[in-house]
Amino acid sequence: MTNERKHLPQSPTLTTNKQKMATPTPTNPRIIALFDVDGTLTLPRGEVEPSMMAFMKSLSEKITVGIVGGSDLPKQEEQLGNGIVKVFPYNFSQNGLVAYKDGELLEIQTISKHLGEENVKRLVNWVMKYLADVDIPVKRGTFFEFRSGMFNISPVGRNCSREERNDYEKFDLEHKIRETMVEAMKKEFADLNLTYSIGGQISFDVFPVGWDKTYSLKFLKEGDFDEIHFFGDKTFKGGNDYEIFMSERTIGHTVTSPEDTKEQCTKIFLS
Numbered sequence: 001m002t003n004e005r006k007h008l009p010q011s012p013t014l015t016t017n018k019q020k021m022a023t024p025t026p027t028n029p030r031i032i033a034l035f036d037v038d039g040t041l042t043l044p045r046g047e048v049e050p051s052m053m054a055f056m057k058s059l060s061e062k063i064t065v066g067i068v069g070g071s072d073l074p075k076q077e078e079q080l081g082n083g084i085v086k087v088f089p090y091n092f093s094q095n096g097l098v099a100y101k102d103g104e105l106l107e108i109q110t111i112s113k114h115l116g117e118e119n120v121k122r123l124v125n126w127v128m129k130y131l132a133d134v135d136i137p138v139k140r141g142t143f144f145e146f147r148s149g150m151f152n153i154s155p156v157g158r159n160c161s162r163e164e165r166n167d168y169e170k171f172d173l174e175h176k177i178r179e180t181m182v183e184a185m186k187k188e189f190a191d192l193n194l195t196y197s198i199g200g201q202i203s204f205d206v207f208p209v210g211w212d213k214t215y216s217l218k219f220l221k222e223g224d225f226d227e228i229h230f231f232g233d234k235t236f237k238g239g240n241d242y243e244i245f246m247s248e249r250t251i252g253h254t255v256t257s258p259e260d261t262k263e264q265c266t267k268i269f270l271s
């Protein structure tokens, strides 16, 4: 970059590069349907079928369509195609921590921005001290993983072998290592309004209250829509679609596969 260029006023690239959305204004723009990705538009961890994508595009001629995925945007692009943020009017990845409207980035939220570095440091330091004193048969590495939307904490360490992982799970069930640690953190960090989720075999996640898929609803202004539909496969309690499915603002639909999503949408919106 030359000096001259450096001194030019910063151009708002996001607006100047704005491209026309691929889809026209729908016939009923005040009805919006939001879709989970995994198990709803694609098979779990799979890529979307071209026929499913074609169906979604035709649906978006009738109503407003949005995507609400739990994964990050690169993973969502792997599943739904590059440039997916420009295909439908609303695109949310990481439950809406990364939000696009009409192909333009609205916001990127992160846990460090939200909590502030002092609090992040306080939490990291506390966790390291706590884990140092935990007595378990085996300790490996990567006890604390910092992700943009959460902390992932593992007393045995994430880079344990499969066998060590299985052994740890048994030990944890018996000695309630994670449960006890979560209780201690709830007390210690009561001021931070965090939520704790023990999932999988060896770790638990820590993230701010409300950072489930309902986070994305804050980008849909009250009054802009008459109906907000949500379609997801994990709408049971403890599933990652549960909160948005139950939200007072949405009409929730449980689906079992992309085929089922297509069938339900056809009945509700296209007939």
Ligand SMILES: [Mg+2]
Residues within 6 Å of the ligand: 036, 037, 038, 039, 040, 232, 233, 234
């Ligand atoms: Mg799903």
